[in-house]
Amino acid sequence: MHRPLRVTSVATVLLGALALTACSSGGEAAAGSGGESADAGGTLVVYTNSNGDGRGEWITEQATEAGFDIEIVGLGGADLANRVVAEKNNPVGDVVFGLNNMYFETLKAEEAIAPYTPAWSGEVDEQAGDAEDGAYWPLVEQAIVTVYDSADDSIDVPDDVSKLWTDDSYAGRYEVNTALGQATPQLVLAGLLAEHTDEGEDLGVTEDGWEQVEAYFANGTPAEEGTDLYARFARDEMDFGTIPSSGITSRDAEYGTTTGILVPENGVPYVTEQIAVIEGTKRQDQAQEFIDWFGSADVQGAFAAEFSAYPVNEAAREQALPEVIERMESLPKQEIDWTLTREHIGEWVEKTELEYLP
Amino acid sequence: MSNSSLRSMVRSPLVVVVTLVLLWFVATFLVFPNVNLLVGTFFPDGRFSGGAVEKLLSSERAMNSLWHSFLLAATLAVTVNVVGIFIVLVTEYFAIRGARLLWLGYATTLIYGGIVLAAGYNFIYGRYGFITNAVRNVFPDVDPNWFSGYFAVVVVMTFATTTNHMLFLGSSLAKIDYQTIEAARSMGASTVRILWRIVLPALRPMIFAVTVLTFLTGLGALTAPLVLGGQDFQTIAPIILTFSRSTGSRDLAALLAILLGVATIILLALMNRVEKSGVYFSVAKVATPLKKQPIRNPLANALVHVAAYALFVVYAAPVLLIVLFSFLESTAILTGTITWDAFTLDNYATVFGSTAVLRPFVVSVVYSALASLIAVVGLLFVARILQKHRNPLSTLIEYLLHIPWILPTILIALALLQTFDRPNALVGGNVLTGTTVLLLVAYVVVKIPFTLRLLKASFASVPESLEDAARILGAPALYTLRTVLFPLVVPTAAAITALNFNSLLDDYDAAVFLYHPLYQPLGIAIKASTEGENNLDSMSITFVYTVLLMIIMGLTMYLVYGRSRVSPSRRRRRRSGVSVPDRTAEVLVAADPQRPPVRSST
Numbered sequence: 001m002h003r004p005l006r007v008t009s010v011a012t013v014l015l016g017a018l019a020l021t022a023c024s025s026g027g028e029a030a031a032g033s034g035g036e037s038a039d040a041g042g043t044l045v046v047y048t049n050s051n052g053d054g055r056g057e058w059i060t061e062q063a064t065e066a067g068f069d070i071e072i073v074g075l076g077g078a079d080l081a082n083r084v085v086a087e088k089n090n091p092v093g094d095v096v097f098g099l100n101n102m103y104f105e106t107l108k109a110e111e112a113i114a115p116y117t118p119a120w121s122g123e124v125d126e127q128a129g130d131a132e133d134g135a136y137w138p139l140v141e142q143a144i145v146t147v148y149d150s151a152d153d154s155i156d157v158p159d160d161v162s163k164l165w166t167d168d169s170y171a172g173r174y175e176v177n178t179a180l181g182q183a184t185p186q187l188v189l190a191g192l193l194a195e196h197t198d199e200g201e202d203l204g205v206t207e208d209g210w211e212q213v214e215a216y217f218a219n220g221t222p223a224e225e226g227t228d229l230y231a232r233f234a235r236d237e238m239d240f241g242t243i244p245s246s247g248i249t250s251r252d253a254e255y256g257t258t259t260g261i262l263v264p265e266n267g268v269p270y271v272t273e274q275i276a277v278i279e280g281t282k283r284q285d286q287a288q289e290f291i292d293w294f295g296s297a298d299v300q301g302a303f304a305a306e307f308s309a310y311p312v313n314e315a316a317r318e319q320a321l322p323e324v325i326e327r328m329e330s331l332p333k334q335e336i337d338w339t340l341t342r343e344h345i346g347e348w349v350e351k352t353e354l355e356y357l358p
Numbered sequence: 359m360s361n362s363s364l365r366s367m368v369r370s371p372l373v374v375v376v377t378l379v380l381l382w383f384v385a386t387f388l389v390f391p392n393v394n395l396l397v398g399t400f401f402p403d404g405r406f407s408g409g410a411v412e413k414l415l416s417s418e419r420a421m422n423s424l425w426h427s428f429l430l431a432a433t434l435a436v437t438v439n440v441v442g443i444f445i446v447l448v449t450e451y452f453a454i455r456g457a458r459l460l461w462l463g464y465a466t467t468l469i470y471g472g473i474v475l476a477a478g479y480n481f482i483y484g485r486y487g488f489i490t491n492a493v494r495n496v497f498p499d500v501d502p503n504w505f506s507g508y509f510a511v512v513v514v515m516t517f518a519t520t521t522n523h524m525l526f527l528g529s530s531l532a533k534i535d536y537q538t539i540e541a542a543r544s545m546g547a548s549t550v551r552i553l554w555r556i557v558l559p560a561l562r563p564m565i566f567a568v569t570v571l572t573f574l575t576g577l578g579a580l581t582a583p584l585v586l587g588g589q590d591f592q593t594i595a596p597i598i599l600t601f602s603r604s605t606g607s608r609d610l611a612a613l614l615a616i617l618l619g620v621a622t623i624i625l626l627a628l629m630n631r632v633e634k635s636g637v638y639f640s641v642a643k644v645a646t647p648l649k650k651q652p653i654r655n656p657l658a659n660a661l662v663h664v665a666a667y668a669l670f671v672v673y674a675a676p677v678l679l680i681v682l683f684s685f686l687e688s689t690a691i692l693t694g695t696i697t698w699d700a701f702t703l704d705n706y707a708t709v710f711g712s713t714a715v716l717r718p719f720v721v722s723v724v725y726s727a728l729a730s731l732i733a734v735v736g737l738l739f740v741a742r743i744l745q746k747h748r749n750p751l752s753t754l755i756e757y758l759l760h761i762p763w764i765l766p767t768i769l770i771a772l773a774l775l776q777t778f779d780r781p782n783a784l785v786g787g788n789v790l791t792g793t794t795v796l797l798l799v800a801y802v803v804v805k806i807p808f809t810l811r812l813l814k815a816s817f818a819s820v821p822e823s824l825e826d827a828a829r830i831l832g833a834p835a836l837y838t839l840r841t842v843l844f845p846l847v848v849p850t851a852a853a854i855t856a857l858n859f860n861s862l863l864d865d866y867d868a869a870v871f872l873y874h875p876l877y878q879p880l881g882i883a884i885k886a887s888t889e890g891e892n893n894l895d896s897m898s899i900t901f902v903y904t905v906l907l908m909i910i911m912g913l914t915m916y917l918v919y920g921r922s923r924v925s926p927s928r929r930r931r932r933r934s935g936v937s938v939p940d941r942t943a944e945v946l947v948a949a950d951p952q953r954p955p956v957r958s959s960t
Contacts, residue, residue, distance in 0.1 A: 073878075086772055226477050230894075347606060354419060354610075
């Protein structure tokens with residue numbers, strides 16, 4: 001009968017309840033931050049972009065068993081890097097891992113990470129991480145590969161990948177990922193341009209390089225938001241596409257495909273996920289202990305076995321799945337000038353985005 | 359005149375307090391951080407870098423996408439109004455059989471959107487959609503790609519964005535003075551003429567407000583063009599998003615965003631001008647509730663019925679499909695081979711099986727509720743002041759409050775993060791980065807323009823005589839606001855609160871930078887559970903989360919707004935009892951012998 005009155009009372013109750021909840025959460029947060037400054041204890045905040053596929057839960061579980069109290073903050077690669085840089089005056093996270101070397105190079109340049117040499121530094125190839133300063137250290141590797149379903153006889157497999165965009169018979173039959181804000185498409189771009197770099201040229205790339213990029217995007221079909229490449233294989237909409245090598249096994253199982261890989265003479269781009277301590281953390285000792293633990297041969301080996309990853313740690317590699325080892329060993333590493341790539345990738349993405357994307 | 363308005367502003371203590379708080383808020387959270395960010399972006403070394411303009415002008419893709427965005431916005435401003443006004447009329451104005459069922463069908467856009475909506479339409483009408491398949495079985499020559507490009511995007515977005523019409527135009531319509539309609543009818547005016555000369559003009563302030571919102575939605579269109587636009591119809595929003603995430607290209611993102619923002623502000627200024635030039639007192643001044651109008655021409659009646667139910671099917675189908683799909687294996691959905699075996703509860707098991715699934719829901723509900731309540735309650739005062747006192751200061755504040763419309767959420771979040779990472783005198787020397795407060799601030803900030811526009815439009819339809827009468831009788835300003843004015847805008851305010859709440863619930867863009875590690879909101883949790891190179895069920899899990907969100911949002915709409923939408927006969931019975939504010943208004947206005955007693959809110 002008195003609707004406005006009733007709305008007010010409902011609103012009051014609601015508001016009151018919320019205010020209480022908010023107070024309690026605010027209180028906890030305040031207590032938490034108070035504790036931090038007092039004894040540098042409390043939860044270790046681990047930033048990562050590698051928490052998908054249940055990895056975040058797995059790591060939290062294993063870390064708890066090992067006596068760590070961690071909280072995983074999982075964000076997309078570009079967002080995570082932006083967040084770490086934006087927070088550098090008052091860091092919230094303590095450790096960051098999973099980003100590739102290009103992102104870590106940015107973090108290093110912005111002085112957002114602190115150098116630390118982990119206990120397992122002798123077990124990894126220095127070249128895979130930051131060989132110069134040792135600011136960040138490598139964990140797992142994967143290759144960015146062009147795949148097709150080798151069980152599908154109707155596909156005419158080219159002898160060289162570049163035929164996809166130079167030969168008209170493949171027009172529209174391969175998927176190009178146009179989300180250049182993400183890591184994988186950026187590496188594809190870096191791989192395309194790697195053979196055509198020249199310090200003297202504008203943006204460090206020759207005209208030939210840009211012609212490749214133009215043809216690559218003009219001849220391909222853009223990826224569809226929310227539709228997996230293999231689903232497009234299954235409905236015969238697409239013949240080829242690019243994915244990180246770690247995604248192959250699960251897709252073959254799900255879609256009943258037998259993945260074939262187009263291996264160019266110069267090899268395929270490799271990407272290495274890294275780990276580092278965040279500069280200015282209040283829990284530096286804990287952060288370093290966590291890194292020592294997480295990068296150790298045991299943990300990396302178990303991680304590799306669980307998630308078909310390919311660890312950089314040589315002692316851990318033995319525990320990786322045999323098919324993963326076999327696949328990775330068959331894929332030659334493309335020579336990429338990472339210093340030049342890091343310097344220019346932002347400009348390359350911008351130019352491609354503005355001029356070459358369909 | 360403006361001077362006297364300024365002076366009258368200073369005279370009222372309430373206005374002074376609200377203005378001071380407002381000025382602090384605008385300076386601290388809207389102007390300072392964003393100016394900070396923009397200066398850093400456009401003057402990287404202390405000098406202006408104009409390279410961005412040149413780069414954009416020479417990019418065919420950017421120019422095309424920009425043009426597409428404007429084209430889409432302009433098209434939607436027309437199509438959404440046509441469909442939106444139609445659905446409001448068939449549910450609220452005309453006597454249509456099953457109007458309540460129709461309303462529920464049309465209201466489905468309240469509870470879902472984004473990628474899920476676009477995907478839903480794609481699964482029905484797209485290349486592998488079942489309508490396309492069915493049609494092609496009969497007519498094999500039909501182009502399987504018929505539902506893509508400009509046409510498809512316009513269709514999907516037209517149906518997806520009638521939400522504001524449903525809520526706000528609907529509540530304005532209910533306030534129309536029914537006696538004018540009856541008078542017109544008794545003078546022999548036709549149904550169309552009454553609609554055209556009486557009903558629509560009375561709705562004009564609200565139509566303007568929702569048109570601006572629609573235009574803005576069109577400019578910012580993101581997922582529908584990505585999923586359905588194909589190669590020929592891509593818009594500018596994805597480019598802006600990519601560029602805002604890259605430090606080196608942020609100037610391009612900011613420039614593009616400002617361009618879109620300025621276009622919106624120009625439209626807003628035009629609408630403000632038109633709004634000022636007319637007087638729209640659409641509140642009924644007599645106690646006759648609106649009666650549903652029968653359509654007397656039988657043919658027209660049949661046609662309207664058919665159109666209304668056809669629209670109902672279009673609206674309801676994607677929702678049913680999403681619920682259905684949440685029980686299907688991903689492979690089955692994506693490859694379009696749905697069999698009985700493909701039905702599974704695994705998707706739900708995955709979502710509920712993960713540890714602490716409930717917590718992100720609670721966190722997001724608390725954040726969204728607090729933010730939407732703060733925004734609406736605060737802006738109730740602000741909107742009234744801006745609407746009543748028109749002077750240079752209030753105009754300036756009003757335009758500043760629209761800053762969040764100009765910049766993408768990502769940039770606003772980054773600006774807040776970088777501004778409050780050191781002790782700041784504006785917030786009492788505190789550091790806000792890394793606290794739970796900053797995300798709340800961001801949520802309030804991004805909801806300001808939407809809330810303000812609609813509240814202002816709602817106040818615009820309140821006759822000034824009501825307030826005059828209260829003042830003459832000696833009611834204090836706050837009392838008048840509380841007992842006379844607020845009850846008139848409460849339905850709109852409640853609807854805005856609910857909409858804001860719903861839209862913040864699965865936010866990702868602000869949360870990604872601002873959330874406190876121990877309080878993970880839902881948007882981040884959804885992203886985490888749908889991402890991963892080996893996560894092949896991401897689409898199904900998205901559907902599950904959508905279904906869960908639909909339940910929460912549906913509940914919200916019911917609690918906050920829907921309960922007043924009981925069937926008209928019940929509503930009328932309930933109204934016959936005089937509520938407290940009703941009586942206040944009647945008593946107040948009865949003191950003015952010139953005016954008939956005033957009926958208050960619906």
